[in-house]
Amino acid sequence: MADAALDFWFDFASTYSYPAAMRVRALANAAGVKVNFRPFLLGPIFVAQGWDTSPFNLYPAKGRNMWRDLERICADLSLPAVRRPEPFPQNSLLAARVALVGLNETWGEEFCVAVFRAQFGQGQRIDDVATITDLLTALNVPAAATLAAAQSDENKMRLRAQTEDAQRRGVFGAPTFTTADGELFWGNDRLERALAWATRGG
Amino acid sequence: MADAALDFWFDFASTYSYPAAMRVRALANAAGVKVNFRPFLLGPIFVAQGWDTSPFNLYPAKGRNMWRDLERICADLSLPAVRRPEPFPQNSLLAARVALVGLNETWGEEFCVAVFRAQFGQGQRIDDVATITDLLTALNVPAAATLAAAQSDENKMRLRAQTEDAQRRGVFGAPTFTTADGELFWGNDRLERALAWATRGG
Numbered sequence: 530m531a532d533a534a535l536d537f538w539f540d541f542a543s544t545y546s547y548p549a550a551m552r553v554r555a556l557a558n559a560a561g562v563k564v565n566f567r568p569f570l571l572g573p574i575f576v577a578q579g580w581d582t583s584p585f586n587l588y589p590a591k592g593r594n595m596w597r598d599l600e601r602i603c604a605d606l607s608l609p610a611v612r613r614p615e616p617f618p619q620n621s622l623l624a625a626r627v628a629l630v631g632l633n634e635t636w637g638e639e640f641c642v643a644v645f646r647a648q649f650g651q652g653q654r655i656d657d658v659a660t661i662t663d664l665l666t667a668l669n670v671p672a673a674a675t676l677a678a679a680q681s682d683e684n685k686m687r688l689r690a691q692t693e694d695a696q697r698r699g700v701f702g703a704p705t706f707t708t709a710d711g712e713l714f715w716g717n718d719r720l721e722r723a724l725a726w727a728t729r730g731g
Numbered sequence: 732m733a734d735a736a737l738d739f740w741f742d743f744a745s746t747y748s749y750p751a752a753m754r755v756r757a758l759a760n761a762a763g764v765k766v767n768f769r770p771f772l773l774g775p776i777f778v779a780q781g782w783d784t785s786p787f788n789l790y791p792a793k794g795r796n797m798w799r800d801l802e803r804i805c806a807d808l809s810l811p812a813v814r815r816p817e818p819f820p821q822n823s824l825l826a827a828r829v830a831l832v833g834l835n836e837t838w839g840e841e842f843c844v845a846v847f848r849a850q851f852g853q854g855q856r857i858d859d860v861a862t863i864t865d866l867l868t869a870l871n872v873p874a875a876a877t878l879a880a881a882q883s884d885e886n887k888m889r890l891r892a893q894t895e896d897a898q899r900r901g902v903f904g905a906p907t908f909t910t911a912d913g914e915l916f917w918g919n920d921r922l923e924r925a926l927a928w929a930t931r932g933g
Contacts, residue, residue, distance in 0.1 A: 578790055588780055590903035594917055601924065701792035715796055718920045722803065 533727045534563040540571040541621035543703035547645045549717040560724045568625040569692040612652030620656040626679040735929045736765040742773040743823035745905035751919040762926045770827040771894040814854030822858040828881040
């Protein structure tokens with residue numbers, strides 16, 4: 530019998546990916562499900578749907594509700610009060626490239642969680658090399674060498690391939706959870722269902 | 732202390748309003764929360780957002796996911812396999828007008844549940860007078876007199892006022908749950924949170 534497994538697709542700029550990233554490890558461990566963190570870029574996928582920014586900006590009523598809803602969710606999780614980064618959405622390219630380097634080493638997940646916390650817990654800009662350097666340094670990761678690896682052509686291509694893989698699987702938003710048997714679950718609020726599915730199908 | 736209460740806003744054409752309508756009465760009773768069924772029309776609200784049909788039609792990837800997600804949700808609730816009514820979305824005007832008459836009498840909630848079941852459990856057209864007549868008859872409600880009351884100018888104005896009230900409260904989709912203290916919860920998946928909020932605030 531194969532191990533139960535779940536791919537966790539997220540864009541660092543995505544607001545609901547924040548509570549998902551804060552929850553997924555503990556819930557997956559409790560359920561005995563392997564989770565694979567897969568950062569990708571929503572931008573090209575939104576462009577393909579005709580959007581040039583976050584739908585939360587395009588549809589203000591939806592956006593207002595999202596921020597309030599996120600506040601309530603984070604309060605229930607005892608996370609710090611939500612900060613809205615400026616600009617919103619943040620450009621997540623640099624953070625995603627660095628995360629890919631880390632996910633090939635040992636510090637990837639911790640870095641992902643730290644990026645989300647800095648952005649939505651502290652309102653920091655994640656497109657700023659200084660922010661990313663601070664986060665790497667706090668994890669005892671050599672920042673300069675890591676940033677160089679992140680900006681290598683090979684790593685840039687890996688992020689592009691990951692985004693294309695997301696698109697091929699029908700990912701249209703974040704967070705999304707996909708299973709080995711092709712089920713797709715969209716949204717932080719579908720994490721429990723996705724884990725249950727992965728366990729049943731494992 | 733005021734009774735805990737929740738307004739349940741829905742459009743009969745809304746897919747996720749279906750499981751919400753099937754769940755809300757039992758969950759609200761268990762939580763000791765009064766629920767007020769408030770059918771309205773999403774059409775004018777979607778038009779104000781620049782949409783001339785359901786976003787599930789405008790964004791096919793989102794639409795495919797919604798139908799699959801709804802299948803999974805209904806399976807978990809032991810509801811019949813989901814049927815996609817043709818056309819989708821259905822015109823919900825007639826059903827909403829009749830529901831308003833029923834909600835002023837004693838059979839409103841049962842009628843609402845019956846409309847959702849006919850549409851998404853059996854694939855019936857809810858814009859068809861014959862369907863509505865059958866549903867009323869099954870509830871021992873005099874169909875002809877009720878349809879006449881539903882199409883009266885006064886009742887038409889009530890539905891318009893209800894939709895305007897939804898818009899004023901920031902409702903932008905369905906189902907939506909609103910509380911007396913102005914909180915808004917959007918989506919079938921927020922029903923439990925909305926009930927918890929109403930209980931805390933009651």
